[in-house]
Amino acid sequence: MQSLLIIGFVWPEPNSSAAGGRMMQLISLFQRQGFKITFASPAQDSDFMIDLTAFNVEKKAIVLNSASFDTFVKDLNPALVLFDRFMIEEQFGWRVAENCPAAMRVLDTEDLHSLRLARQKAFKEKREFKINDLLEEDVAKREIASILRCDLSLMISEYEVEVLTTTFKIDMSLLFYLPLLLELDAIPNLDLVPSFQNRRDFIFIGNFLHEPNWNTVQYLKETIWPLVRKQLPAAILNIYGAYPSQKVLQLNSVKEGFLIQGRADNAQKVVKQARVVLAPLRFGAGIKGKLLEAMQCGTPTVTTGIGAESMQGDLPWNGFVTDNPELFANKAVALYQDEKKWIEAQQNGIEIIKQRYMRTLFEVGFKAKIQALQDNLPQHRLNNFMGAVLQHHSLKSTKYMSKWIEEKNKN
Structure with a gap:
């Protein structure tokens, strides 16, 4: 049985937000593909988080800017790592790449944060949002870098797939449209x-x-x-x-x-x-x-x-x-x-x-996509040269910033 590590921005709260429901749908989808799942998060426990163990998911608390994660992920040795939003990939992506280089790295975007923030900014400035506003959004630079560093990004909106492929020239091989899934x-x-x-x-x-x-x-x-x-x-x-x-x-x-x-x-x-x-x-x-x-x-x-x-x-x-x-x-x-x-x-x-929105419309195609990428991961990464460039430079900068914080926290 293959191991899947999900690194969560927060612990899932399906009764509080659509994001929590989305995460539980993904967990179910991967379990149906035969993955054994560990869900890890640096977030504090909440009164409304779901009991993951009741869904046969192992729960693991992790720490930001700590080498303890390196030991944990190396021992787990997952075949696939799912990052819950780009901020989590920024924090832990380089550690996964360094300690488990063969693990497939998947980003669940939830939505395009940069699109939401750019629209919010335009609204508050009382002007019409234009797609080129995204090119000036700092969060967009971070988010696009995260998408490029990953082997696959799950997209919940067809419009956002269009934005990524036309405005940011992201190759479709790095994206998979997977909306909210219903039974x-x-x-x-x-x-x-x-x-x-x-x-x-x-x-x-x-x-x-x-x-x-x-x-x-x-x-x-x-x-x-x-x-x-x-x-x-x-x-x-x-x-x-x-x-x-x-x-x-x-x-x-x-x-x-x-x-x-x-x-x-x-x-x-x-x-x-x-x-x-x-x-x-x-x-x-x-x-x-x-x-x-x-x-x-x-x-x-x-x-x-x-x-x-x-x-x-x-x-x-x-x-x-x-x-x-x-x-x-x-x-x-x-x-x-x-x-x-x-x-x-x-x-x-x-x-x-x-x-x-029926799960049956997407399940077979999603399983085939994951399997095809796993079977051809080295070549897939070679084809994504810009991702390799960003992985090299971003990994170095994020790594040493994190290590600096780690040492600072010891004192």
Whole structure:
């Protein structure tokens, strides 16, 4: 049985964020390929992290800037190492390359951080985002270097694959499109989920540690929700999300029907009880777990172009997509009041799940890609000369910075 080491940015919290759910999907996918998995992370334990041992995954705490990791990874001798986001590859990639040179190195990008940050910067500067903004983003230089140093990067968004191949000229051999993956039971049984008549209220749900979610709640409070309430004076919007700060909690207003509910004990339960999901995201990247979850719950959504990016392909959306606040509010009210439109949107979401997110659509191709790279790894690395250059120079600079910190910590 081959050994897989996953180095996590944090311990997985599938009930707190789409990233946590994504990680558990990857764990399941690799286990189905026969890998024995060790999950290591320098992060502190959290109250909401999943019990990895219950999923037959060994849990290992590791330390940044410490030679103890070298001993650990050499003894484990994994066939494959998966880095959870580029920051983890920066910290541990050189140690893996030095101590286990034959191990295949895979990066799970989650989303393109540089794209999200560049869009956020453009938004805050009150200007339109242009793709060339990425070329000036320091995080992009780090992120692209990490992608080049790895043997394969898993991409969750087709648009981001396009950005990497056109703007940054990354070869497709280094990328694999692997969105959020769902099982058959993710397709909602319309006889079991609440009907239009048995649902009430609007909902937004999202981890508040994620800046695009916090900005969305502010936008809802200041702009979108007042427009909805003009048409539906008794309407209620429930805001759910893990890790709400005091500034989030202060937005709660019973009078305005704007209710901050905090962490949902069962996210799918509260989404199934709602009639419409509102997600007016103004910046971000990747694909949005909250919108895919809404489809699983049979709940129509109103979102923006950023929210729906790369999610439905050529299929009609699970509701409406618009960046105009007045139109956004009008569409939200229409979905809330018109049962025929609501049922049509619900059916659209089911088709999107079936045609774009089923695990069975990707599993065979993913397994073949991993196997082909393992069988041909030396030649694959020779073909990626820029990656070898970056591995050589980045490894040296990161290595000696880390060793300096290590020695400093001893004193």
